[in-house]
Amino acid sequence: MNYDQLLNPEVLNIQPSGIRRFFDLAETMSEVISLGVGEPDFPTPWQIRKAGIQSLEAGKTRYTSNSGLQSLRETVADYLERKYQLTYDPLQEILITVGGSEAIDGFIRAVVAPGDEVIIPQPSYVCYEPITRLAGGVPVIIETKAEDQFKLTPEALKAAITPKTKALILPYPCNPTGAIMEKEDLEKIAKVLRGTDILVLSDEIYAELTFGGKSHVSIASLPDMKERTVVVNGFSKAFSMTGWRMGYACGPQEILAQITKIHQFAIMCAPTTSQYAAIVAMTECDEIVAEMAEEYDMRRRLIVDGFNRLGLTCRDPKGAFYAFPCIEKTGLTSEEFCQKLLESKHVAVVPGPAFGKGGEGFVRASYCYSTDHIKEALKRIGEFLEELNR
Amino acid sequence: MKLKLLKLLYKNSRLSLEEMATMLGAETKAVAAAIDEMEKEGVIRGYKAVIDWERVDNTNVSALIELKVTPKAALGFEEVAETVSKYPEVESVYLMSGGYDLTVIVKGKSFHDVAKFVAKELATMENVTSTATHFVLRRYKESDIQLCDRNSDDRGLYSL
Numbered sequence: 001m002n003y004d005q006l007l008n009p010e011v012l013n014i015q016p017s018g019i020r021r022f023f024d025l026a027e028t029m030s031e032v033i034s035l036g037v038g039e040p041d042f043p044t045p046w047q048i049r050k051a052g053i054q055s056l057e058a059g060k061t062r063y064t065s066n067s068g069l070q071s072l073r074e075t076v077a078d079y080l081e082r083k084y085q086l087t088y089d090p091l092q093e094i095l096i097t098v099g100g101s102e103a104i105d106g107f108i109r110a111v112v113a114p115g116d117e118v119i120i121p122q123p124s125y126v127c128y129e130p131i132t133r134l135a136g137g138v139p140v141i142i143e144t145k146a147e148d149q150f151k152l153t154p155e156a157l158k159a160a161i162t163p164k165t166k167a168l169i170l171p172y173p174c175n176p177t178g179a180i181m182e183k184e185d186l187e188k189i190a191k192v193l194r195g196t197d198i199l200v201l202s203d204e205i206y207a208e209l210t211f212g213g214k215s216h217v218s219i220a221s222l223p224d225m226k227e228r229t230v231v232v233n234g235f236s237k238a239f240s241m242t243g244w245r246m247g248y249a250c251g252p253q254e255i256l257a258q259i260t261k262i263h264q265f266a267i268m269c270a271p272t273t274s275q276y277a278a279i280v281a282m283t284e285c286d287e288i289v290a291e292m293a294e295e296y297d298m299r300r301r302l303i304v305d306g307f308n309r310l311g312l313t314c315r316d317p318k319g320a321f322y323a324f325p326c327i328e329k330t331g332l333t334s335e336e337f338c339q340k341l342l343e344s345k346h347v348a349v350v351p352g353p354a355f356g357k358g359g360e361g362f363v364r365a366s367y368c369y370s371t372d373h374i375k376e377a378l379k380r381i382g383e384f385l386e387e388l389n390r
Numbered sequence: 391m392k393l394k395l396l397k398l399l400y401k402n403s404r405l406s407l408e409e410m411a412t413m414l415g416a417e418t419k420a421v422a423a424a425i426d427e428m429e430k431e432g433v434i435r436g437y438k439a440v441i442d443w444e445r446v447d448n449t450n451v452s453a454l455i456e457l458k459v460t461p462k463a464a465l466g467f468e469e470v471a472e473t474v475s476k477y478p479e480v481e482s483v484y485l486m487s488g489g490y491d492l493t494v495i496v497k498g499k500s501f502h503d504v505a506k507f508v509a510k511e512l513a514t515m516e517n518v519t520s521t522a523t524h525f526v527l528r529r530y531k532e533s534d535i536q537l538c539d540r541n542s543d544d545r546g547l548y549s550l
Contacts, residue, residue, distance in 0.1 A: 023547035038549040126550050242549070298398070298413035305412040348547075369543075371402065371413070 018354030034348040035365040040240040055276035068096025092253040100234035100247035106259040112137035116166035122356025124171040143358030150179035154188040173206035176364035178317020200229040206320040208238035239281040244274040299367040306378035328361040345380040456522040457492040
């Protein structure tokens with residue numbers, strides 16, 4: 001059979017994630033010290049795991065309503081109000097999804113028609129562009145700049161808007177750059193968007209992880225923005241619940257009803273066990289989440305200081321759990337740097353261009369690792385740089 | 391800063407002053423001074439490694455002894471507790487609420503060793519009215535560190 005002719009050309013044209021390619025290489029090597037993973041090293045807090053176990057013991061093993069348990073949606077509504085001053089009706093404006101990923105996919109499929117343009121700031125998480133293409137949309141990339149702390153500027157946004165613009169993706173706090181958008185930054189973006197018909201997908205999966213006393217602000221909390229914004233968030237990063245696959249989308253009922261239809265036919269409902277556990281995560285874990293955030297903050301300082309000492313300029317990431325040092329002065333491309341570092345010192349970091357062309361000259365180093373692990377990785381990177389200079 | 395510093399030291403006292411200062415966002419000098427001060431004040435009592443002795447073919451045993459004590463009029467339990475604390479065989483001493491008064495953790499080379507120490511030294515002590523000895527069979531967690539797991543990172547390289 002000639003599969004190339006059989007399969008959907010849109011899908012065939014999608015490249016697998018650049019991270020994946022790099023990890024496959026790392027997996028062929030032994031004793032790799034990785035700073036690659038975008039996944040918390042803390043196990044899911046015990047009380048959350050216990051809630052999952054108890055729900056199983058009580059036999060809560062059936063489908064929930066398509067939108068998710070009502071008690072969980074109410075919990076999410078309370079949580080968003082308490083944390084980010086966002087008010088959503090748990091019955092009509094909140095959908096529980098399989099990770100934040102499904103919420104992103106659902107939003108894009110619900111709003112993008114063939115030919116619609118979706119503005120995506122990069123470097124950013126890898127899924128927005130392929131999902132837009134699958135929906136027949138046209139990704140319009142804005143390359144954010146190091147000198148702007150990788151923030152989205154109103155000038156760049158204005159320049160990218162055309163009559164075909166359907167939506168803007170707002171991925172902050174940002175994987176991989178660690179950039180955040182503060183309230184005044186968001187105000188400027190909101191000013192550009194008010195009075196237009198452009199929708200916003202605000203991917204706030206790292207909202208709990210902001211540092212330096214700057215709490216996360218959601219663009220949906222600004223005047224006139226809620227009506228055009230779908231907020232996506234989830235439990236993976238804040239509560240160390242990656243494997244539970246729990247996320248949610250919140251937004252105007254008119255949009256959520258459409259996303260819910262897609263969810264209904266494609267997914268049915270998010271995993272029931274995870275939904276019961278998620279209620280406990282949002283109601284009983286403030287203290288432990290704060291402790292984890294504090295630990296990330298200390299590691300963040302250690303790794304940023306380490307890169308700067310090695311001469312690899314590293315801005316202070318204000319959110320998420322990645323450092324994004326500049327490796328330009330080595331004279332290597334990001335890909336070469338990562339490959340050589342992996343081969344000679346068995347240290348895995350991810351090349352910046354895996355997150356968009358604008359990532360060239362940078363690498364992503366996750367600090368979801370113990371201090372000893374980070375210190376060892378930095379030591380090896382130091383040796384690597386010395387050998388390069390020889 | 392002091393409380394955060396103590397938490398950091400409690401978790402890992404082998405970090406360098408510079409590393410701790412970086413992690414806390416403080417000056418190295420300030421960290422050194424704070425540690426100095428807390429050592430002098432007796433807040434920091436020492437620095438030790440947490441060791442799983444079972445892994446080094448160690449045959450030592452330890453036991454938790456419940457001690458019932460008649461308190462002295464003026465000194466309460468202090469005098470007995472301090473006397474008990476002086477024995478090198480004694481690892482920890484706690485004053486308890488509930489059915490008995492002092493918990494004493496005793497270590498020795500063998501069950502016989504510990505039993506002999508309890509019978510000869512603790513049970514015969516003035517004001518001690520009874521003892522109950524519970525031998526430790528296995529340690530699963532010590533000073534916040536789990537001894538039963540291998541401490542391995544089981545995350546796969548799957549995230550994007």
